[in-house]
Amino acid sequence: xxxxxxxxxxxxxxxxxxxxxxxxxxxxxxxxxxxxxxxxxxxxxxxxxxxxxxxxxxxxxxxxxxxxxxxxxxxxxxxxxxxxxxxxxxxxxxxxxxxxxxxxxxxxxxxxxxxxxx
Amino acid sequence: xxxxxxxxxxxxxxxxxxxxxxxxxxxxxxxxxxxxxxxxxxxxxxxxxxxxxxxxxxxxxxxxxxxxxxxxxxxxxxxxxxxxxxxxxxxxxxxxxxxxxxxxxxxxxxx
Numbered sequence: 001x002x003x004x005x006x007x008x009x010x011x012x013x014x015x016x017x018x019x020x021x022x023x024x025x026x027x028x029x030x031x032x033x034x035x036x037x038x039x040x041x042x043x044x045x046x047x048x049x050x051x052x053x054x055x056x057x058x059x060x061x062x063x064x065x066x067x068x069x070x071x072x073x074x075x076x077x078x079x080x081x082x083x084x085x086x087x088x089x090x091x092x093x094x095x096x097x098x099x100x101x102x103x104x105x106x107x108x109x110x111x112x113x114x115x116x117x118x
Numbered sequence: 119x120x121x122x123x124x125x126x127x128x129x130x131x132x133x134x135x136x137x138x139x140x141x142x143x144x145x146x147x148x149x150x151x152x153x154x155x156x157x158x159x160x161x162x163x164x165x166x167x168x169x170x171x172x173x174x175x176x177x178x179x180x181x182x183x184x185x186x187x188x189x190x191x192x193x194x195x196x197x198x199x200x201x202x203x204x205x206x207x208x209x210x211x212x213x214x215x216x217x218x219x220x221x222x223x224x225x226x227x228x229x
Binding site for chain 1: 149150152154159160161162163164167169206208210214215216217219220221222
């Protein structure tokens, strides 16, 4: 199956630090990459959708200046949490998908990044 | 009404039994339907995808789709304790690659 690599898997840092998370599709070219956040015992929450070479589309309530997304190629997207604070502590998960014909293929998820801000 | 609805469970079944997980969706023009499994503390893992009415089987898993009733289900035969997880139903809207997730059904398979 399709493989999506996410790095790092675990980050602990001080308040005010910026944290960069990478998401790579290893064996397919991803038309679109997605960034989710999940708090304990809650559902996945979509933060933003990114397409290669264009600006990310953020969901309502997600601060685009706080969560910077770069999608430089068909296999790499990055999420930077700027000036992170304890309330940003969460499980961040990326996914990638592509389109075959007119059919949207399944999203394949990375292993996630557990972010803890002290 | 939520866009994708699932019973939160927990659904408890004995080892070897069939687990039946159900999902309804509100957007009639949805085209693609997926089941993901999520273990506690892990990211979702794709189990099944289904695009047309009827049944689709893959090993112990069978996905069933009924677009007229806006209903999609997942059957797990010969359930194992390792199947214990939260199962997420996800739906693509028309002409969009965004997924709408249900809140998930927690499955517990006891020995």
